Amino acid sequence: MKTKLLIMTALLIGLAGFSQKSEIKAAEKAMKSGDAAAAKASLESASGLIAGADERTQAQYYFLKGHAYADLARKGDMSAFGESVDAYKKVISLEESTGKAKYTAEASAQMSAVANDLVNAAVEDNKAKKYTDAADKLYMAYQLSPRDTIYLYYAASSAVNSGDYQMALDYYKELKDVGYDGSQMEYRATNVETGEVEVMQKTQRDLMVKSGTYSNPVDEKTESKxxxxxxxxxxxxxxxxxxxxxxxxxxxxxxxxxxxxxxxxxxxxxxxxxxxxxxxxxxxxxxxxxAPDNPDLHYNIGVINMEQGDIEGARAAYRKAIEINPGYVNAQLNLSTTYVNEGNGLIDDMNALGTSRADLEQYDAYKSQKDELFKEGAKVLEDALKTNPDNEAVLSQLKNIYGALGDNENFMRIKKLLGE
Incomplete structure (x- = not known):
């Protein structure tokens, strides 16, 4: 009886092994015909028994699984990327342990291809503002190809855009830990016809310079990140x-x-x-x-002071930025805005007054003060037009100020400049 039981057990094991191989062959055949869905179904049928198979059979199984899921991912099933990556990694791990690398080279090549697919999919996700999906794909691409640390850098940027700051923090800390620099050589030359400086590949740049269509070649390393x-x-x-x-x-x-x-x-x-x-x-x-002569610094100081309610500090900083760069439109707009905002603040005080003689006198005083502030804001923008006469932001803000002042002559003048 014991002998019969052993025979039955051996028979069952043999049948299980036969079933595995049959399903794997079916998956292989399906993949050759381009039917990844059928290959997936066959592999799923064999999945319950694959852990007991020999390493060679397991490697073949996971190699086919990687192929099938990679193909499904390329056809739109984004969730299949992860399955594909895990399968290829399993192939390499199995063959490293056995010392027989039948599938490792192709699995590695396929992992690189999947990494490229992930990056391309992430680009589309970013365009569609699906930033979390983009971050996940870029991080997966980085895990597939750790030498391409730039994928991790862009994953962190996408995580910031998604508002997932913890994810972004983890990625930035990982970038710091691996010593990511991000700098690279840029090869520039000046287009003789247009006078514009262009960036291109070194070989192309050198050929263009040699041909005479470009001049002034410059090799410059970009700033470290x-x-x-x-x-x-x-x-x-x-x-x-x-x-x-x-x-x-x-x-x-x-x-x-x-x-x-x-x-x-x-x-x-x-x-x-x-x-x-x-x-x-x-x-x-x-x-x-x-940086005493850096207009951007003084502008930023102005912004911070403005946000924190230090209006005089903001005005001083904006004026310093404009002194250094007379055409600094953003500084001029913000300087004007400080006067408009202060004037608008007086409107609330005006509306809170009653109808007594004292209140009416105070109302007139507030109105006069408000108008003077608006005029000061307009003066800043009129000066801005001297260096940027067609700037729509300046013209629009100036039109609104003159409208609020009831200055119809100047209001119509600015409307005409805006083409309205």
Whole structure:
């Protein structure tokens, strides 16, 4: 009886092995005919028994599974990417343990192809504003091809766009840990016909220069992204409310990038949020000393002061930016806005007054003060038109100010300039 039982067991094992191989052959045949769905069905039938199969059969099974799911992913089943990647990794792991690499080379090549597919799919996701999906795909592509660290960099950017700051933080920290630099050589030359500087591949650039259609070849290394990464880590910590971690990140970032003014500004803003105004002012003064002739710095100081209610500080910073760059439209618009906003604030005070003689007198005083502020805002924009006469943002804001003042002559003049 025991002998019969052993025979029956052996028979069942043999039949199971036969079934596995039969389903794997069916999957292989389906893949050759381009029917990934049928291959998937056959592989699913064999999945329950594959763990007990020999390593060679397992490697074949997972290799076919990788192919089938990769094909399904390319045909629109985005969830199949992960299954494909896991299957190819299993193939390589199995063959490493046995020392027989029948499928490893092709599995590795297919993983590179899947990585490219993931990146292309992520590009489409970003265009469709499906940022979380894009981040997931880009991170998967990075896992498939760790040497292409740029995939991780773009995964972090997509995570920020999705609003998933914890995911973005994890990715940026991983970039920092692997020492991602992100700088690369750019090969530029000047188009002789247009006078524009263009970036191209080195071989192409050299040929164009040799032909005489381009001149002034320049080889230049782009800026490292390490400062940006550490800065983003600090900003995300701030966004998540982890202020101590953010301050530590700023200290580390500034130690590595002592000349980065934006780091100083961001750190200053965090100290302001924490209520340490003395530290805030000290850092802002440091930033101004670092780049006294940088109009963007003074503009940014103006923005921060404006956001934090320091109107006079904002005006001084905007005027300094305009002094350095007389055509700085954004500084001119914001400077004008400080006057308009202050004037609008008086309207609430005017509306809160009663009808007594004293209230009516106060109303007239407020109105006169408001009009003077609006006129000051208009004067700033009239000056802006001297360097940017066709700027629509300047013209639109100026038209609105004259409309609020009831200055019909100037209102119609600006309308005409706008082509209305």
């Amino acid at each position: 390490r400062a940006e990464i550490v800065r983003n880590i600090a900003l995300i910590y701030t966004q998540l409310g982890n202020n101590e971690e953010a301050l530590d990140a700023y200290k580390e970032a500034r130690a590595d990038n002592p000349d980065d003014v934006n780091l100083v500004l961001n750190e200053a803003n965090l100290y302001y949020q924490l209520g340490d105004k003395d530290k805030f002012k000290a850092l802002m003064a440091e930033a101004a000393r670092m």
